[in-house]
Amino acid sequence: MKTLLLAGAALTAVAASPAWAQAAPQPPRAAKKPHQVTSPNGTREDDYYWLRDDTRKNPEMLAYLAAENAYADATLASLKPLQDRLYAETISHIKQDDSSVPYRERGYYYQTRFTPGADYPVIERRKGAPDAPAEVMFDQPAMAKGHSFFALSDWSVSQDNRRVAYAEDIVGRRQYVLKVKDLSTGRLLPDTITNVEPNLVWADDNRTLFYIAKDPVTLRGYRVMAHVLGTPVSADRLVYEEKDDTFQMGISRTSDDRFLCIGVSATVSDEQRCAPAAAPTRFTLVAPRAREFRYGADHMGDHWIIRTNRDARNYKLVTVADRELARGVAAWRDLTPASDSVFIEDFKPFRGFIALDQREGGNRMIRLLTDGRSAPVKADEPAYQMELAVNAEPDTDWVRYTYASLVTPTTTYEVNARTGERRVLKVAPVPGYDPSNYVTERVWATARDGTKVPVSVVYRRGVKRDGSAPLFQYAYGSYGVSMDPAVDPARIAMLDRGVVYALAHIRGGQEMGRGWYDDGHLLRKKNSFTDFVDVTRYLVAQKYAAPGRVAAMGGSAGGLLMGAVANMAPKDYALIIAQVPFVDVVTTMLDASIPLTTFEYDEWGNPAQKPYYDYMLSYSPYDNVAARAYPAMYVSTGLWDSQVQYYEPTKWVARLRELKTGDAPLVYRVNMEAGHGGKSGRFERYRQGAEWQAFALQRLKVAE
Template sequence: MKPALLFAVLMTAATPTLASSPSMPVDSAPSPAASITPPDVEKRPHTVTAPHGAQRQDEYYWLRDDTRQDPAMLAYLNAENAYVDTVMAPLKAVEDTLYEEIVGRIKQDDSSVPYRQRGWWYYTRFETGQDYPVHARRNGSMEAAEQVLLDVNAMAAGKDYFSVGDFEVSQDNRLLAWAEDDVGRRQYVIRFKDLDTGKVLDDVISGVSANIVWADDNRTVLYVENDPETLLTVRVKKHVLGTPASDDVLVYEEHDDSFYMGIGRTRDDKFICIGVESTVSSESRCAPAGDPREFVVLAPRERDVEYDADHHDGRWVIRTNAPGPDGKAADNFKLMTAPSDATSRAQWQEWIGVDEDVFIDGFELFDGFTAVAERSGGLERIRLLRGEAGQPGTAAEYVKADESAYSMGLSTNAEPDTDWLRYSYTSLTTPATTYELNTKTGERRLLKQQPVIGYDPERYVTERVWATARDGAKVPVSLVYKKGFEKNGQAALLQYAYGSYGYSMDPAFNLPVVSLLDRGMVYAIAHVRGGQEMGRKWYDAGKLMHKQNTFSDFIDVTRFLVGEGYAAKDRVAAYGGSAGGLLMGAISNQAPADYRVILSQVPFVDVVTTMLDASIPLTTNEYDQWGNPEDRAFYDVMLAYSPYDNLVAQDYPAMFIGTGLWDSQVQYWEPAKYVARLRDLDTSAAPVLFRINMDAGHGGKSGRFRRYRELAEMYAFMLDQLGVAPAGE
């Protein structure tokens, strides 16, 4: 159950060779928008009043239209798109080249690593020229005949947007349930298919999240119903195949609108659990998978106590930050065990204690060992614990990494009765790789590495550096560039960060970024506070009253990298999306001279107005992340950094801002209002482009190739602004 404002954009990168001799001097690079007039939009007086009486003027508030049908609003958005088309026309050849480079690296007929579950081997494959995946399986071995579960290409035919959010096969392997969305608003429809006959059943369930669980009778499905306006996950219902959805039985209803909700089966398949989670609290209630009628709470919710649990080998294993006997919270989390009939924290026993230097991120239970995902020193690692979960004196060892800056995590381990652990490994130079490790013999097998056509990792270098923030905090930074790069202060740099919700932006391979590296750019990920790369305290130091640390860290990383010669002061681009778009808006206001160009996707830029409106999807879930502005103290802090409210008359960097009309996480009107006010106040001649995807939501266009077309357009704009040679080697 992840915060829905999260937008995991596949970010960009940059590096060195051509950057020391750009195609034109940066100061003389022509602005493609110099002779073109951007759209103007009407101002209409509007006052936003907080419950405590504070007032703000919002002259562009009228651009909000929940129906997405206002002709004046749509005319403005279409005018913005036409403006982008005109400005970018001279760069179309560069955009096309970038797009062809990016998709040219993709092995189009690729497939995932198969995994076994209940005797069947499941995998996903792509066909040459097709945008969407085919989900399939084979019985007994990969040599058996293929059975197609879902051909998403056929399902998406004729649609501007289409996504399959989740799909689940019944316990007897005969029936398929899946959730689909053809709007982009993440309001899903569940449908069913008989896998023996291939027939799609008549049952249809609308207005739900993409979360499906089968009960053991193979006729009953549990799902999560959304509120139609706020999109909050509010009710768990039970559907019996062959009956109308209107007859579905209510299993559980969540009345606290600060909680997200999801459902799942335990590792041993014995229980179905409903989990609810806010920013600072969580609660699980479970029922036997064979009779999911009475759900029993594992431990009642308490503020500032988080936990998640799994069941295997006759006991619960629980990851929690609950305080110990001394009353001190386990900020970096610990592992506990409990009997199967546990109903309170009093029955929990400590297994792996808290470590101030190691954050426990998750775990996977097996018959003879446990794999624990951890973070230490800003990097991920996997600890292996042999023996039965919860038993004292369990031997521990660590899965080895091959580089100094990398990302490692648990992969798909569908069945617990194995000695083999599957895990993923990647870095800024190493494509996504899946290994399996024999925990008894130590043998490691390479199952697959993401094929990247024409890419040679030996031509690139990744490193980890540490920047000192203004308050003395050491901020980790992951870098990648091409071999031969010289830190002479001439290169162009693209710096990315997210910095919210405790989400860690680990240094993973980024296929599109190779096009930037080959043009001499440096790419950097700033692991700023608000993420969780350095443990829970790193997250806590970048939210609520401490949110300014996220912005200051990013700016200080930029200044450090420029000072160390990784980039020229006037050749820095910054990139962020969603809550990372908030970061982009804040640094644009606070340090505009440090950035030549800002790339911002689906940006959360109107913080106070949005958080004052509980009718907007997801707002109430975020009070413990940003603060509740009905409280004057939080209101003042949020107002001090909200990008829309802090726009002033000054020179701003060039900007490329994107959104989706049907975005349910960051509504389109936030960036629309922001761009309109920015143009009123910006005293520079730098272009501001606003691209609106009129048929997509928070994640952009669907399909594996379409999003690269959008990215290529944004890259072309950035390269032009930075004075980077348009052609690679």
């Protein structure tokens, strides 16, 4: 505790010192306490392990976090005017009374609507027509009052439209509370269930509600339960329990509303079982699980449509008639061919045709499969994304989707699958923004192994490509999650100050297909890190940016990327921003009690096996901190984070403070009232973002 008290005293002294002393606050130092982390493959010393406290009540740990926040306040104090300007500029690009495009389901039109100044939207519906009187379902601004964190994460209306079940979180740890409201009276029913996933489905009887219960320790959703309204929770029926702790689960209704399905999924395997929604008691298995066999089934009319990787690395669609489902994969018939260049991301069946959500050449696009013909939906830019929007009713020829790029605001379209007619339903308003002032490009950087890595780039028109501009580069690169381009109101202020923004589509995502993911996880994970560095070096060599004026950013698994890059190539970056970073890879993956660990053995490897232990240890950011000059760093976490526990970045920062050389600042911002996504609310995330943006502009030497 002596070290912490000294750190606190130093910060206090700075506040009372002359102006020249206030410019150099002293960073806190965490105490070192010997601790050994044992494993089947070796023992490691971890002097900062004590910073883990699952109760989040340890006074010494909390004192250290408070000291880090105080140091961050002091270090960034001079940037407060710039933060305020950036925040004001950002919210000036947000239409405060915005609303979503209404969609129809079972006779009602549903819509979300913001009022000026509100952090949360009102969710409402209208009966019969989009301009009918509004019926407020959720007044979220009122629901959020008195809570430092609030999230309404899922809601589901009963089939008779009379009740709505919803999942609410007021802590940020993603341990949701299930509640039910009577929509005719607005009254909350007594049915309340704690520690559930935000995934709720009604049966056709309008009284039985299916939900997923979480394990109280690991927070893994592992049981599908059926609750009958008006009965005690203790009487809820166990429908299905997943024994394999490497699988996650979800529940849904099929597109034609006839079946209720339970799906379980791991990195390399899926399994699905479905029952008639009118009598969901006996669930039929679609196909048994097997390693490297993935699928997801939907239903329309008298047949099933299934997306699968069976004999198709990049997935294909197959179909099987109801009467042949029990025959298994032998009865599956191809609807689309296997492809080495086209990756099928998702699909949506309608009566008479299918909308495909797929990737080709690094872009996400929509293709319509109608009467045996396949036609792509038009795009007008080199780097873009299309995504299927809400299509709640299958009896239509019109398909809704969204289009966006780094220049074009998100636009909601609908296209007629029969005629090809396309019409705009809404262009997301971005006040004070003119797309013609900006340029977007798709470039291909050559990685050190010869792989061509797609990069989406945007900059303000007139910025010279002469090797003098500052660059801000972002990536994720894990779990097969692809990063798609879109306009961000918070990015405009940087672009207007001459910063070039690059979105690096590195391996570990699926922008280029399943092989792109396979080449960026498990024993090939380092490809993600080297891709990121090689993209930076390519952009600098091509004079998009100046050496020494590059900032890098990533969050969560992208924070692992930042930690690895900081160790591998610290001289390439003026600043690294790591948000809620997963940086203590080996220790976390050795602990099956930590949420998500068991799900992710096929993502990172199981360190109980020596090849994975050795490989993970070779890149784990925490284990590879060394006495070297790191770039300036901004690290953030949330005390209540359930995805990446707060103590991972806390330990990492403590070790960096111990070992790093040079005088580049390291700022650690701890949100004491939030989880993985930071504080809740529409404007709050922009207020938080203005802090690291101001720091980034300072480190990139962008003049105000």
